[in-house]
Amino acid sequence: MHIPDGYLSPATCAATYAATLPFLAVALHKVKQQLHTRMVPLLAVFSAFSFVVMMFNLPLPGGTTGHAVGLGIVAVVLGPWAGMLAISIALLIQALFFGDGGISTLGANCLNMGVIGIGVAWLLYRAIAANASVDSPRRVVAAALAGYVAINVAALAASVEFGVQPLWFHTDAGVPLYAPYPLEIAIPAMLIGHLGLAGIAEAVVSGGLVSWLQRAEPELLQSMAAAASSDANTDADTDSPSASVDWSPMRKLLGLLGVLMVLAPLGQLASGTAWGEWGAEDFADPQKRDEIAAASRNDPLPAGTPEGLKQLGTLWNAPIPDYEIPFLPRTVGYAFSAMLGGGLTLLLWLGFGWVLGGRRRRSSPG
Secondary structure: OOOOOOOOOHHHHHHHHHHHHHHHHHHHHHHHHHOOOOHHHHHHHHHHHHHHHOOOOEEEHHHEEEOOOOHHHHHHHHHHHHHHHHHHHHHHHHHHHHOOOOOOOHHHHHHHHHHHHHHHHHHHHHHHHOOOOOOOHHHHHHHHHHHHHHHHHHHHHHHHHHHOHHHHOEOOOOOEOOOOOOHHHHHHHHHHHHHHHHHHHHHHHHHHHHHHHHHHOOHHHHHHHHHHOOOOOHHHHOOOHHHHOOHHHHHHHHHHHHHHHHHHHHHHOOOOOOOOOOOHHHHHOHHHHHHHHHOOOOOOOOOOOOHHHHHHOOOOOOOOHHHOOOOOOHHHHHHHHHHHHHHHHHHHHHHHHHHHHHHHHHHOOO
């Protein structure tokens, strides 16, 4: 679901940035008042969790792969606005350092997963879990369904962005300039796998973690329980689980995050590439072309690499592409990348909180 550079036209990229940035600006405005020393660890850990869980690839029909995102659990614990920022920061780190998703398409990826995905997850969770007690099994079901629906809506959004490219952007001869497959191929190619395995994985992650938090750290769900059963405005809704959060529950969550980092190489067991994430060079490789066609209802590809994809596909050269480090064994490099990416995500949020905290201290009277 990480759209690479070159698959979307510059006009589409600009439109998705324009649609995404206002949401993130509002989110930052609403959340920065909560970024004190107790809120920052919570936001940092769940942002890093999303980064790492996206490294656990699953085999999907057609020889492609997919993964969970953590949309349900992030929306449940952080609420919609902090959740948008948490997912978007994870996507930024992935794109900049590991080439997972493009720079020109970062607006689209944040729109699909961060804005639409989190928004759908939060609204559905709130509707299903309304008035349920914090320890109610209904909250587990609500989180699982919210995650399942949210990841599929996000996949649908990505497939539409893919599918309109050959319709709107092509040569005079009708040859696609960017993503080559139309809506009737892109939508089922994306949704079949997500409605199946990837969606189920997202439901298990979201429901499972809510069930664990109900037993281990119910206070993290307490404020969200009040928000889910009220009709208060969003500012009140996100008035933060942080009020009762300290480093003690963070230590447990950090331990869970550390285990996932070590286990990240399990994500390499699924062979193949996610649909719509093939590199520009793959379109010139006969074997890869066969794989792309097989994953796309055997619809023929353009004779060569789409011209726009070729030009934009090398827009950014990530320092650790595909989470592989040349001087380390593949499995070790993948685990190290999980630790590095998760660590960078944590440090970014902690640094952000430190800067804002310093500003507040300097502006406080006395």
